[in-house]
Amino acid sequence: RKFRHDLYFRLTAYRIHLPPLRERVDDIPLLAEFFLRQLGRGGETLPPATIAALQERQWYGNVRELRNALEHATIVARQGPIQPWHLPEAIDRPLEFSEFERDPATALKQSVEAWTRHLLADASAQGRLHEMLVKLVEQPLFRIVLEQEGGNVRAAAERLGIHRTTLSRKLGGSEPGGGDLAPRR
Known part of the structure; x- marks a missing residue:
């Protein structure tokens, strides 16, 4: 299934900026x-030490991470009050995808460097590193641009800055892995 890009624009009629949970610690209690009620522990008041422990965390996963932490604590605490030691270990820094979101070009470069170092040890990759990398990068690039252009090869080629016949050839399955990128007719 493919995501309909027009739906995104229908859903984003009005954008609301909501600061991350770590900037709204007063909302945590x-x-x-609310989450404790959802988890069947309505009416329970968290001890002040547990509230303090929750408010000290960075919550890189925002509200979803908070809910999951409370679900974990509910299971561990069983029927007793939820104490700070019932909470799962905190994630003390953002996950790797955040680094990509901050600086995609550097993250991509570092990934290519790691990939290259890994393949240098693989004897079967010798003499094919460039070809392998180009195929690896071209497939998602072509697929995403083609989707963005509604399957229109001419428009996709123009956006990519390559000739239409070059894109058609690469999409047509003449190269390994290219067949699944064939444009819709």
């Missing part, structure tokens, strides 16, 4: 109370 109310959110915790």
